[in-house]
Amino acid sequence: MSTYDLLIAPFADYGFMRRALVACLCLALGSGPIGVFLMLRRMSLMGDAMSHAVLPGAAIGYLVAGSLSLTAMGIGGLVAGLSVALLSGVVSRATVLQEDASFASFYLTSLALGVLIVSLRGSNVDLLHVLFGTILAIDGPALVLIGSITSVTLVVLALVYRPLVAECFDPGFLRTVGGRGPVYHALFLLLVVLNMVASFQALGTLMAVGLMMLPSAIAQLWARSLSAMMALAAAAAAVSGYVGLIASYHLELASGPTIIMTAAVIYGFSILFAPSGLARRLFPRPHLAG
Amino acid sequence: MSVLLTLDNLTVTYDRHPAVHHVSGFFRVGSLTAIAGPNGAGKSTLMKAIMGELRPAEGRLRHQLARSDFGYLPQAADINRRFPISVLDTVLLGAWRHTGAFKANGPKEYTQAAAALAAVGLSGFDRRPIGSLSAGQFQRVLFARLLLQDAKVILLDEPFTAIDARTTQDLLDIVAHWHGEGRTVIAVLHDLEQVRTHFPETLLLARECIAWGPTAEVMSAGNLLKARMMAERWDDGAGSCEPPVGGASTNGVVA
Numbered sequence: 001m002s003t004y005d006l007l008i009a010p011f012a013d014y015g016f017m018r019r020a021l022v023a024c025l026c027l028a029l030g031s032g033p034i035g036v037f038l039m040l041r042r043m044s045l046m047g048d049a050m051s052h053a054v055l056p057g058a059a060i061g062y063l064v065a066g067s068l069s070l071t072a073m074g075i076g077g078l079v080a081g082l083s084v085a086l087l088s089g090v091v092s093r094a095t096v097l098q099e100d101a102s103f104a105s106f107y108l109t110s111l112a113l114g115v116l117i118v119s120l121r122g123s124n125v126d127l128l129h130v131l132f133g134t135i136l137a138i139d140g141p142a143l144v145l146i147g148s149i150t151s152v153t154l155v156v157l158a159l160v161y162r163p164l165v166a167e168c169f170d171p172g173f174l175r176t177v178g179g180r181g182p183v184y185h186a187l188f189l190l191l192v193v194l195n196m197v198a199s200f201q202a203l204g205t206l207m208a209v210g211l212m213m214l215p216s217a218i219a220q221l222w223a224r225s226l227s228a229m230m231a232l233a234a235a236a237a238a239v240s241g242y243v244g245l246i247a248s249y250h251l252e253l254a255s256g257p258t259i260i261m262t263a264a265v266i267y268g269f270s271i272l273f274a275p276s277g278l279a280r281r282l283f284p285r286p287h288l289a290g
Numbered sequence: 291m292s293v294l295l296t297l298d299n300l301t302v303t304y305d306r307h308p309a310v311h312h313v314s315g316f317f318r319v320g321s322l323t324a325i326a327g328p329n330g331a332g333k334s335t336l337m338k339a340i341m342g343e344l345r346p347a348e349g350r351l352r353h354q355l356a357r358s359d360f361g362y363l364p365q366a367a368d369i370n371r372r373f374p375i376s377v378l379d380t381v382l383l384g385a386w387r388h389t390g391a392f393k394a395n396g397p398k399e400y401t402q403a404a405a406a407l408a409a410v411g412l413s414g415f416d417r418r419p420i421g422s423l424s425a426g427q428f429q430r431v432l433f434a435r436l437l438l439q440d441a442k443v444i445l446l447d448e449p450f451t452a453i454d455a456r457t458t459q460d461l462l463d464i465v466a467h468w469h470g471e472g473r474t475v476i477a478v479l480h481d482l483e484q485v486r487t488h489f490p491e492t493l494l495l496a497r498e499c500i501a502w503g504p505t506a507e508v509m510s511a512g513n514l515l516k517a518r519m520m521a522e523r524w525d526d527g528a529g530s531c532e533p534p535v536g537g538a539s540t541n542g543v544v545a
Contacts (some may be wrong), residue, residue: 040373163391165384169373172364176341177386177439178357224419226374 010249017245020135020255023146023202024241027211030150032234033157035209035216036226040193041168044213046100049107049251051196051208052097053084055114058130058200063121070142073130077200082195084110089186104151114205133204133256135245142201153191160184165226203256210260211237218267221274236266294319294443294474295340299349302332302339308531309335312349313499317476322469324489324505325478327517331495333478334365337447340476358387361441363432365448365478371421377431378416381406386440399438406434411460426457433461444468446477450484462488482509495518 010017013191038047050189058073058082065072083105091106092099118130129137138146140193166174174181200208244259253256272279296316302310310332317323325333338344339364340351384406385399407413410430420428429449436444446465450458466488468475479485485492485505492508496498496517501508 040370152508159392162383162389165373165375165379166386168370169375169380170369172362172368173383173435175343176357176362178362179386179391224374225376229374 006250007246010246016136016138017249019138019140019143020202020245021242023135023143024245024259025140025238026143026146026150027195027199027202027241028215028241029234030153030239031199032215032219032232032237033230034153034191035212035231036219036229037164037168037188038212039220040226046103047192047196047209049103049214050081050085050192051200051205052114053107053110054078054081054193054196054200055130055151055205056110056117057083057114057115058079058205059114062130063117070134070138071145074142074145074197074200074201077197078193080114081109081196082190085189085193089189111205129204131206132254133200133202133207135202135255135259137171138201146198148202149194153195156187156191160187164188175178177274178256202203203260207256207260210263211240212269214260214263218270220265220275221270236263292319293317294321294353295355296352297336297349298352300336300339300346300351301542302335302344303347304335306347307528308332308347308497310339310495311497311531313495314349315493315499315502317474320469320472320474321491322465322489323476323477323491323493324485325476325493325495326485327483327495327500331517331520332497333495334447336495337362337445337476337478340445344491355443359442361436361439361444363436363444363446365451369411371428373420375420376406376416377412377418377420377423378403380420380431381434381438384435387439402438403434406437409437409464410434417486425540426453428459429453433464437464441473443474443476447473448478448480451480458484466477482514485509501545 011021029099035047038044054077057076057078059076059078061069061072061074061076064076084103088099088102088106091097093103095102097105112131148168161178163181166179167181167184167188171181195212196208199211215233215236216229218236219229223229223232240263241259244262245255247253247262248255248258270275274280293316297313297315300310300313301308309330313336325336327333335344340345341360364524381403382395382399385395385402389395389399402436404413404416407415410433412427412430412434415427415431420431423431433449449461453461462484465475465477477489479489486509489505491503492505493502494508494513495516497520499511500517500520501513
């Protein structure tokens with residue numbers, strides 16, 4: 001097998017592979033930086049919860065469209081995800097429950113509701129599609145949706161970069177200068193849900209955060225500055241997408257999990273060999289003189 | 291000197307228990323005031339009330355200042371010290387009044403930030419991540435950010451706790467510099483010697499105002515003893531507080 005056959009032919013020969021690759025690259029560009037901010041805000045698990053919250057909306061979209069229409073499911077997922085984010089925000093402000101507690105309650109309700117709706121009408125195959133994604137079934141309209149979400153994400157992130165950094169780093173300071181922290185927090189949650197919907201199409205609700213959290217964990221192990229972290233997270237996600245697709249094609253594996261496993265392998269490598277990793281701890285270099 | 295900020299029978303409560311109790315008085319424009327008193331005396335609470343972070347249960351604050359006129363260094367700032375941000379970027383946040391959330395930092399802001407870093411003795415630290423700084427160095431960074439903020443009123447809540455003598459001296463020089471520029475500085479302090487040496491005026495607080503005026507008069511042995519006696523009294527069975535005779539009760543809520 002030549003290098004061409006190995007690395008390029010799958011995409012040259014099949015349209016669905018090309019669309020899957022473009023979808024992965026888009027997801028990487030948007031989800032990488034978003035994941036870095038999620039992690040720095042100590043909201044890694046919140047992202048996971050959010051991805052489950054998307055399910056009932058997607059299920060309703062699926063029922064309404066009558067088939068596995070990614071666009072209908074995407075819009076449904078967006079509505080559901082935003083509702084859960086907003087509702088849990090309201091509950092945590094109005095009651096003694098902290099945001100993580102109200103979030104957990106809402107996403108579990110949402111997940112149960114979603115599985116219930118899917119099982120009412122669909123077959124087990126459909127449920128599997130929703131849970132694990134169908135990156136090879138991404139069609140033109142779905143690709144447009146994913147691309148749009150990525151573009152919006154990057155533009156909004158660039159615009160609100162300073163207040164968002166201030167909100168993560170020193171919320172008290174943002175309050176004293178009158179910088180509307182909650183607005184940026186809400187805007188950020190909106191971006192999280194949008195990216196969740198985008199990656200849910202490709203990777204399913206269970207692994208939608210995979211391309212968000214694993215690459216940002218990798219980036220945090222290697223990079224010191226925020227900009228480098230975001231670039232590295234996007235790059236790690238893109239490489240995982242490409243390598244994952246190639247591997248799943250040649251080895252005939254399910255593509256979504258293979259992509260996430262690729263990211264996991266890079267993560268494992270980083271844990272061992274990154275500057276702050278285990279290898280450095282086992283074989284320390286001599287300390288500097290001053 | 292004219293009055294900058296008036297406390298008018300101010301009471302701030304936690305769970306209806308008063309932390310600051312019927313305090314009245316005023317800060318003059320350009321004054322340099324220390325707020326002293328035992329733990330639990332309501333010093334930080336008073337700072338938060340002045341910043342508008344806590345609402346008075348009774349009485350009120352009067353001033354003609356905008357939010358951006360205040361610079362505030364809280365006691366235990368909820369700053370994420372592990373956030374990957376450089377010293378320079380942290381100091382540049384102080385230019386918020388000019389740049390707001392969206393405008394780019396211009397050459398003027400960079401010059402000011404460099405000058406501020408030089409003033410706190412951290413030249414050459416611009417690119418260092420804040421995670422690599424010691425507590426004292428980080429406090430210097432926060433002072434540099436305050437310098438950039440160019441605020442009319444500067445509130446410092448225990449700025450020298452866990453800071454070594456040399457850093458404290460450098461930062462006290464900056465406080466004196468602010469005072470010289472005519473800014474109003476209010477600082478919560480524990481070190482009574484520091485208060486006597488560096489702060490012309492003092493508010494001695496033990497939930498109630500024990501004394502407020504020139505430091506030498508306020509810091510008398512009698513007043514200090516009185517402050518110590520009144521400290522940390524939290525009576526679960528306390529009844530409602532009767533409005534003081536002649537005191538203004540603006541909304542009828544008393545703790």
